[in-house]
Amino acid sequence: MLRTTLAALALVAALPFSALAHGPSRQKVVQSIEINAPADKVWAAMGNFQDMSWHPAIEKTAGTGDNGAGAKRTLTLKGGGTIEEALTSYNAEGKSYAYEITTVDVKTLPVSNYSSSIKVTGDAAKSTVEWKGAFYRGFVNNDPPPELNDEAAVKAVTGVYKAGLDALKAKLEAGG
Amino acid sequence: MLIADVSGATALLPAPLPLYAYVTNQGSETVSIVDLARMVTLDTIKVPGKPAGVALSPQLDQLYVTAPDAHDIAVIDLATGTVARRIPIGGGPLGIAVSPVNGLVYVADWYSRRLVEVDPKSGAITAEFEVGQSPSGIAITPDGKFALTADRESDTVSIVDVSHSPQSDPNPRATSIKVGSRPFGITLTGDRYAYTANVGSDDVSIVDVAKRAVIATVPVGRRPYAVALSQDRAFVSDQYGGTVTVFDLATNLKVATIPVGDHPEGIAYDGYGAVYVACWFDNTLVRIDAATLKVTGKVEVGDGPRAFGTFLGLYRPEGASAR
Numbered sequence: 001m002l003r004t005t006l007a008a009l010a011l012v013a014a015l016p017f018s019a020l021a022h023g024p025s026r027q028k029v030v031q032s033i034e035i036n037a038p039a040d041k042v043w044a045a046m047g048n049f050q051d052m053s054w055h056p057a058i059e060k061t062a063g064t065g066d067n068g069a070g071a072k073r074t075l076t077l078k079g080g081g082t083i084e085e086a087l088t089s090y091n092a093e094g095k096s097y098a099y100e101i102t103t104v105d106v107k108t109l110p111v112s113n114y115s116s117s118i119k120v121t122g123d124a125a126k127s128t129v130e131w132k133g134a135f136y137r138g139f140v141n142n143d144p145p146p147e148l149n150d151e152a153a154v155k156a157v158t159g160v161y162k163a164g165l166d167a168l169k170a171k172l173e174a175g176g
Numbered sequence: 177m178l179i180a181d182v183s184g185a186t187a188l189l190p191a192p193l194p195l196y197a198y199v200t201n202q203g204s205e206t207v208s209i210v211d212l213a214r215m216v217t218l219d220t221i222k223v224p225g226k227p228a229g230v231a232l233s234p235q236l237d238q239l240y241v242t243a244p245d246a247h248d249i250a251v252i253d254l255a256t257g258t259v260a261r262r263i264p265i266g267g268g269p270l271g272i273a274v275s276p277v278n279g280l281v282y283v284a285d286w287y288s289r290r291l292v293e294v295d296p297k298s299g300a301i302t303a304e305f306e307v308g309q310s311p312s313g314i315a316i317t318p319d320g321k322f323a324l325t326a327d328r329e330s331d332t333v334s335i336v337d338v339s340h341s342p343q344s345d346p347n348p349r350a351t352s353i354k355v356g357s358r359p360f361g362i363t364l365t366g367d368r369y370a371y372t373a374n375v376g377s378d379d380v381s382i383v384d385v386a387k388r389a390v391i392a393t394v395p396v397g398r399r400p401y402a403v404a405l406s407q408d409r410a411f412v413s414d415q416y417g418g419t420v421t422v423f424d425l426a427t428n429l430k431v432a433t434i435p436v437g438d439h440p441e442g443i444a445y446d447g448y449g450a451v452y453v454a455c456w457f458d459n460t461l462v463r464i465d466a467a468t469l470k471v472t473g474k475v476e477v478g479d480g481p482r483a484f485g486t487f488l489g490l491y492r493p494e495g496a497s498a499r
Contacts, residue, residue: 020358020376021310021329024244024268024286025202025226026439028457028480088398088416115416134439134457142247142268142287 022113022136023144027154031161032130037172039122042129043095046118046168049073049087054171055164067097081108088115095120101135109160110138111153129168131161194446194488198239199454199461200227201478207241207252208477209492210461212452215473219493221257223250229272230442230485233296234279237491240296242269242283249283251296257493263299265292271313272485275338277320282338284311284325291325293338307334307350313362313402313484315370317385324385326359326372327352333359333372333383351388355381361402361443361484365425373400373412380412382428394428396421402484404443404451406466411451413440420453422469432469436462442483452488454481 035042046054049071052061056078063073071087084103091097096119104111114135121128135157139148146152196218197210205226209219225246232239238260239252246262249269253260267285269292274281280302281294291311293303308327311334315324321339334350357376364370370383373396380403382392397414400421404411409431412421418438422431437455440462445451450472451464459481463473 024228024270026456026480028203132438132457 020113021140023140023150025150026113026134026136027150027157029133029154029157029161030130031158031165032128033165033169035122035127035129035169035172036125037127038124039095039120039127040124042122042127042168042172043092043120045172046129047092047095047097047120049090049097049099054168055160056167057160057163067092072102077108081105083108089117106138106148110148110156111135112138112140114157129165131165133157133161191447192490193448195490196488196492197444197452197461197483198230198232198487198489199442199477199481199483200230200241200487201459201481202226202228202456203480204478206478207239208461208481209257210475210477211492212446212450212463212488215461215463215475217475217477219257220478221252221259221493223252223259225250228482228484229270229283230483230487231272231274231281232486232489233274234276236489238296239489240272240274240281242272244268244270244286249281249294254489254491255494257495261299263294263296265294265301270484271311271325273314273316273323274486275316275320276318280320280338282314282316282323284314286310286312286328289327291323291334291336303338303340305336305338305348305350307336308332308352312360313372315362315364317364317367319367322385324362324364324370324383325350326355326362328358328360328375331355331357331359331376333362333370333381335385335388353383353388353390355383355390356393360400363403363405365405371403371405371410373402375399375401375415380410380423392428394423394430396423396430397433401441402443404445404453406445406449406451409466411443411445411453411464411466413443413453415439415441415456420451420464434464434469434471436464436471437474442481442485442487444483444486444488446488454483456480456482 060076065071075083089098098117101114116133137153199208207221225243229242268287270286271284283292291305308330310329311325313326336350337348356374359372361373396412397417399416438457443453
């Protein structure tokens with residue numbers, strides 16, 4: 001039995017995986033920042049799904065559906081590469097939204113099955129922005145190369161969140 | 177609910193109320209042992225290799241945990257709280273289940289089409305069966321004759337004869353049943369129906385095991401992970417929804433959607449009125465009253481709890497106490 005099974009395995013090893021395939025361990029990143037600005041003002045600066053100009057890595061945001069159900073956006077990065085995303089929930093009153101990446105090249109961001117949410121809390125003087133992501137590494141099979149392993153995925157997403165939140169804080173505290 | 181006795185026959189005794197949960201924490205590479213009466217973590221056992229799947233021996237004295245990054249399973253002695261042995265499987269061991277009749281352990285290899293049968297006493301691989309691509313959850317029929325796998329990349333449930341009886345094919349081929357998109361968890365009601373949580377189609381497929389056919393599909397929340405079954409209801413963990421969707425087993429109609437936390441995953445019914453669900457992002461184990469459908473307790477566990485499989489039992493290590 002072992003022999004025939006292993007022969008069959010050798011054949012199927014070459015089959016492509018679906019877009020929903022992923023590695024065995026989901027990763028998480030949570031980054032937050034305190035901003036000396038009213039929560040309403042912070043939300044006004046970053047709460048529009050169709051405008052991610054507050055993030056220093058984003059060259060252009062183009063999308064459809066505003067902030068409604070089924071909204072989509074394509075982020076063009078400075079230096080090349082695009083990320084296609086879909087809005088999955090939007091709560092203006094709660095100052096939060098959630099989205100997923102629908103298409104990305106692992107050379108642009110080394111992740112798969114990525115979902116995220118961003119939320120503003122605070123009052124008329126001070127705010128906290130929390131950005132959370134859940135995702136798998138870019139390599140869907142066993143024994144990933146170093147640039148597509150779990151650590152690489154966490155490092156890349158952490159970098160994206162930190163750069164965005166730092167820039168948002170700088171902009172708002174400068175009175176921008 | 178039945179428990180198997182040591183002789184291998186199935187005793188007509190009700191299973192006792194589970195006292196402890198064994199939660200695999202993939203991020204922190206540990207297993208948390210939770211006292212369910214008090215909802216406190218008593219002990220934490222280190223299991224390197226990104227532990228995910230979990231199952232118990234028929235006598236409930238040993239815990240089997242898959243470690244996909246170590247390509248093996250860990251056998252944990254619940255009397256001592258130590259890893260007694262690690263058994264190499266190869267590939268990416270993920271789903272795991274135990275035959276209630278003979279205690280053989282079945283392990284699904286996420287990276288292939290393999291269902292591996294292991295003797296936990298000797299550590300030997302005793303058989304391999306070909307199933308669909310990326311087998312995930314496993315369920316064993318109460319008579320120990322058939323293993324069912326949810327094959328995530330094939331959108332199928334495989335049913336394979338694992339009885340090794342003289343009458344059965346020595347090289348059995350799995351029967352493949354098309355279900356919803358990307359089935360992950362699979363749970364049996366006795367030997368009659370299997371329920372798969374379909375990550376890709378946001379629904380649950382109900383398979384009539386004897387007829388080898390899907391008899392119903394029930395919509396649930398976003399990206400369902402696994403299904404727990406009480407006497408009259410199904411409880412489905414919706415990873416992206418942050419909820420547990422409850423539907424009636426007689427009508428298949430939705431009863432409730434219960435917010436439980438961020439990324440609920442492994443879920444189990446205790447047989448007596450409580451459902452426990454691990455919330456992966458929140459690092460919690462949450463208790464739901466299966467009658468009132470209210471959240472009645474919560475406890476912090478390790479980082480990234482998955483608890484994929486059977487994780488409620490009776491024993492805790494000697495000397496384990498709340499820290």
